[in-house]
Structures are given as C-alpha cells and as structure tokens.
Amino acid sequence: MTINDNTANGTQVPYRDPRVYDEYQKKWTSIPEDEAGWLQRAQEVADILAADAEIRDKENKSPRAEVALLKHAGLLKVLGPKKFGGGGQPWSVGYKSIRKVAEADGSLGMLLGYHLLWSTTANVVGTAEQAERIQKQIIENNYFIGGAVNPRDNDLKITSEGDKIVFDGFKHFNTGGVVSDLTVLEGVYEGTEDHIFAFAPTTHQGIEFAHNWNNVGLRLTESGSVKINKVAVPWDDALGWDPAQKKPREDVLKIPFGSLLLPTIQLVFSNFYLGIALGALDYATKYTVKKTRAWPYGGDNKEHATDEFYILSTYGNFHAHLRAAVALANASGLEVNKIYETYSGDLATRAKLTARERGELAEWVASTKVVTTDTGLRVTAGVFEVTGASSTSLKVGLDRFFRDIRTHTLHDPVAYKNRELGRFQLLDEVPEPTWYT
Template sequence: MAPSVNDLLASNGDTIQEPNAKKVKPNPTSDPTVYDIHHQKFISDGLPSSSEAWIERARQVSAILAIDAASRDIENKSPRAEVALLKSSGLLKVLGPHAFGGGGQTWDVGYKVIREVAKGDGSLGMLLGYHLLWSTTANVVGTEEQKHRFQRLIIENNYFVGGAVNPRDNDLNITDHGDHLVFDGFKNFNTGGVVSDLTVLEGVFAGTEHHIFAFVPTEQQGIQFAHNWNNVGLRLTESGSVKINQIRVQWGDALGWDVSTKLPDPTVLAIPFATLLLPTIQLVFSNFYLGIAQGSLDFASKYTTTSTRAWPYGGDNKQSPTEEFYILERYGNFFAHLRAAETLADRAGLAITDIYTKHGEARTVTERERGDAAEWVASAKVVTTDTALRVTAGVFEVTGSRATGRKVGLDRFWRDVRTHTLHDPVAYKNRELGEYVLLDKVPEPTWYT
C-alpha cells in the first residue's frame, strides 16, 4: 500500500525520494530569528478570540512587515522569516475549526485579515490568501473524512500550504498504479511552495477530463523547484515553476474521489458547490489588491507630510504640500475610491460567507445562488483592479520625483498590483457582468469564474 500524507510526513518523505534528482540552487532565505521578539509575544498572547481581535492581529503583523518591506523587496530573499511570522501570529489558523485549535472565523473575516497584511507587504498578503484557500480546499472538494483529517493535520501542526495549481498548464498527468496514483509533469507557476510544509497538487486523471487535488509533503525530491521567480512585483511569493516528478499519492488522499470505484464521488464533487473554490480565490485576489492600494496611500501620505515640497512656481504658492490644492484633491479622490472598493469587497465577502454558511454541509447550492455570489466577486475584482492600479500609480503625483528612489520603495505597491492583476484578464469579468445585467445570465463555472 502506498504511504499516506501522514506517513510521508512522519518519514520526511524518504519513501519517495529520488537520489539522482537534479539539484537547483535556491535563493538565499531570510532568517526567522529576526522576528524572535514578535514570535514570543504572539505565542504568549495566544490566538485572538473575536473577529475584531483577529483583524487587529493582522494589523500588528502588517506593521511589523511594513518596517523593512522596501529593503526586503530589493534583497528578494526566500521569505522563511516572514512565513514564520505568519505562523507565530496565528494568522494561518484564522479559518480553522475551534475543535482543532483554529480561529473559527468565516471567510468575510479571512478576507479582511488578508487585506490588512497586504497593506504592509503585498507578497505576504498574497501568500496568506493563497494559504487560506488551499488549507480549506478539502472543505469544498473533499469527503467529510478528508475535510476533518486535513484540517486537523494543517491546524494542529500550524502548517503553511503552498500550491502547484495552475489550470492553464495541462501537462501535469495523473496515472493509476493500483493502490496509489502518480503525479508527474510540470507547472509554470506555483505559489509559496518553496517555503511551505504541504503542497497542493492538481492535475488531470489520465484518460478522463477529471481533475484531482491532493496534499503532499513539500520536502521530497519529487518536487523540484526551479527557483526562477524574479519578477517585477510580488517578489517574495516564490511563484516560480516546479517539476513534479513521480509523486505517489494514496487513493485515499485524492480529494473527493471514491476509493472503491476510483471515480469522483458525486455527493462530494457536486456541481456547482465544488466550483466555489474559484469565486473564493478570486475574492482573495481582490482583497490583497485593495490592501496593497490602501498601503500605498498610507505610505504616500506619510511621505508627503514629511518629505514632499510645495511647488514654488504656481502663482499661488503655498508653504506646505498639504496646502496644495492638487495634492489635497488627489488624496481625497483616491481615498473616496478606496472606501467604495472596500465596501464592495466587504459585501462580496459576506456573499461568499453566506454560501458556505447555508450550504457547506449539504452542498446543495443552486446555480443561481452560486452565480449571484460570483457576480458580487466579479464586481469587486473589476473595481479593485481598476482602483488599485490607478491609486498605486497616482500616488507619485502627490509625492514628487524623489519618491521614485528605489530605497524609498513606493514603487513596490504598483509593481505588486500590476504583476498579479495580469493573472486573468479583467476584461472577461466586465463582459461577464454585462451578460449578468443585460441577459440575467449567471456565469458558467470555469477555472477563473
């Protein structure tokens, strides 16, 4: 019998390591001990006990990350220290069941936590958001046994979950080998895998159109990271490519599959409930876009009040930049649009929470209910994309040319938003919303809807 996830973790994956696997030199890593004083305080304080306390904990983490975010962005070290901070703060557990030591919060709170962290460091906001989605994947596409088993595994061990889940890459194949499956292939992108404890794999079961998700231990030679993430933004997310080389997965770990028939369990992978992973993560995106944009406005406002100079050749000269009409007008306009985007994102978060609260046990959500919630998410995606790009670029107009200095770090906010808003074309969200308005048509579930 093939080893289970728990067996592999206990043996550190030794049963599937390949001694001749090609070695790739990783990036230097950040040192978790730099946050020791914060680790000790968070552990001493314990987990927050209310929704507002969880959001406040996220604010505290965000403030810590913001202190040296610009220099860390330049150094581009693998974020082991930063993930360790997410662990000690408890934020990885915010959605976990109380029974296993989690925070017991709902997605609307989780989204706000992601947003707060992203204000201080967009990369860490993104990593946290993806982790929260992947760590709860079994809740949506797993059996009841798998749901509880993986929640317990992740929460009790405070694991950080990365993922090689990129549906546009169709060259990761899954084959049946009796009592186990073998995942083999390549993904152009994975997120956070290099610094993760578990990795979610996804691929197509050979000879079918069915996809299979499975958790596997990251520390094994069958997972070969290319360490090639060096993009313009979100530089600390370790989102480079990965080769999946003959990874064995016990049939019982294939999320939502019937071990006896080796077919998807129709009571578990019911459409449209099983497709809720997609609007859920699309709203993760919107919230870290929004958080990054809010962080840019906060950063810029501090810079303006301390470093920007009034323009002396306007004919209506002011002593201070905070008296300049155009500076006041721009900040006011940016602030208003961010407030509107935040209100919309919060409303969409409630729509996702309501779906899971009402239908999480029975998995009986209708196409209409799912579609209406998805269009709240699509609306948030459109508005946060447009607003975040506009604000993170526009803050230079109210800070001045010296704010473009690399060490200042104001550019990181725009670079982070610009990088991820290319994930899937927002134009399709606009079209989707147009069909919703004009034709009363809810979207067909896809990998991006």
C-alpha cells in the same frame, strides 16, 4: 542574517534566518478569539513587516522567515475549526486579515491569501472525512500550504499504481510552494477528463522547484515554476473520489458547491489588491506631509504642499474610491460567508446550493475584482503625481506598491470580468464555472 538553502539540484537559495522573529513566538502564546482580536493581530504583523518591507523587496530572498512570522501570529489558522485549535472565523475575517497584511507587504498578503484558500480545499472538493482529517493535520501542525495548480499550463498527468495515484508534469507558477509544508496537486486522471486534487508533503523528492521567481513585483511570493516527477499519494487522499471505484463522487464534485474554490480565491485577489492600494495611499500620505514641496510656479502659490488644491483634490478622490472599494469588498465577503454558512456540512446540505446562487456570488466577486483592479492601479500609479519627483528614488520604496499590484492584476484579464458582468446586467446570465470564475 542570510542562510543559503542547499536544494536537491544544488541551487543556493538565500533566505533570512527565521529566528529573527523568535520573540513573537514567545509574545503570541494564544490565538485571538474574535474578529477584533484577529484584525489586531493582523495589524501587529503588518507593523512588523512594514519596518523593512522595501529592503526585503530589494533583497528578494526566499520568505522562510516571513512565513514563520505568520505562523507565530497564528494567522494561518484563522479559518480553521476551533476543535483542532483554529480560529473558527468566517471568510470575511480571513479576507480582512489578508488585506491588512498586504497594506504593509503585498507579497505576504498574497501568501497568506493563497494559503487560506488551499488550506480549505478539502472542505469544498473533499468528503466530510477527508476535510476533517486534513483540517486536523494542517491546524494542529500549523502548516503553511502551497499549490501547484496553474490552469494555463497543461494538466498534470495522473496514473494509478495499486493503492496510490501518481502525479507527473510541470507548472510555470507555484505560489509559496518553496516555503510550504504541504502542496496541493491537481491533474487529470488517465483515460478520463476528470480532475483530482490531493495534498502531498512538499519535502517529497519528486517536487522539484526551479527557484526562478524574479519578477518586478510580489517578489517574496516564491511563485516560480515546479516540476512534479512521480509524486505518489494514496488513493484515499484523492479529494472527492471513490478510491474503490476509482471514480469521482458526483455528490461531491459534480454540484455547484464543488466549484466554490474559484470565486473564493478571486476575492482573495481583490483583498490583497485593496490592501496594497491602501498601503500605497498611507505611505504616500506620510511622504507628502513630511517631504513634498509646494510648486512655486503655478500662479496661486502655497507655502505647503498640503495646501495645494490639486494635491488635496487627488488625495480626496483616492480616499473616496478606496472607501467605496472597501465597502464593496466587505459586502462581497459577507456574501461568501452566507454561502458557506448556509451550505457547508453534509452532502445533502451542499447539494442544495443552486447554480444561480453560485453564479450570483461569482458576480459579487467579479464586481469587486473590477473595482479593486481599476482603483488599485490608479492609486498606486497616481500617488507619484502628489509626492513629487524625489519620491521615485529607489530608496523611498514607493514604487513597490505599483509593481506588486501591476504584477498580479495580469493574472487573468479583468476585461473578461467586465464582459461577464455586462451579460449579467443585460441578459440576466450568471457565468458558467471556470478555472477563473
């Protein structure tokens, strides 16, 4: 069933009725308790999404129903504190869950990944009180979080009006915002160079979506542009700021811990790239076994495509490189765990994280970004060589894996990650924190 959403500007936005997944809300009456349970739940979600992924990709409808499925499954809560009803899992489990969902549907893997990052924003750049309050709100309400934070655009302008701060501006990209419950806003406070993060209800009349996401890949991510028009939030919600002094707290924001969101989300990217590539290999494998015909003019003719030397060699090579990429991604996830487990907590504990430790984590993440980008692009394009000309038919749907990974691997040039790693290898330099490192 298709429903048209009448937005404030009169735009008609079709989406599938979220009730198509109501049965799973009744099926999943509790959240998993351990890593194995969470990965099984992610697999169940992936199996549901895989059944009609290519159809939904072509229809390009707003993913309200699919986000409802993520909510029913409890996957939005995997990292949340147990005392509020969350899963209490480390980032390594979150990353594997993202990867598993992306094997079936890259768009939903991406949405889950961005949500997990934005839902933990206050844990990194907020005070302990803010983190507690916001985590409670998100987990208890099972909220999905979007973010209007695109560093390539001009910063949102922030002014002060009494006990509130007011955001104004425009962002070309805003992943998941249209289907979110809360939106993370970020901008620069007037008269300073200091940035402020804050959460706002997505229903705020000043958050105006253009509904213009119609790209070649990741079509169900609602990553279009958004106008932020006089969106006011309380000064108390300015993450990591002293509302009385109207100044950033240096013990929260001006320490290496305060920049951990960047390597954390870069590893989110790598994991949904990896999931997409794994999904492509599995999809292509099934196609080759069932439908690909052996080449009859090679001089060493085989009866079945699965006996062809070049087909076996290609699949074997892809398998090996993806297995290595999985091992690297898992190792990097454990490095993220180690940093958060060691330094999360009170401000004195956060302050112990050194720039060197933060930088070495960034290089684990950069290494994973390079490998998953290179391998993902090679696999998702290369599977056509071993599935045959008929696999390019749109009804087959094999093309969506390449379109998805090609779209997001342009997010920030991987060449700069190679250069960064080169300086680490040759000069033992760790990178300065940036919006992309």
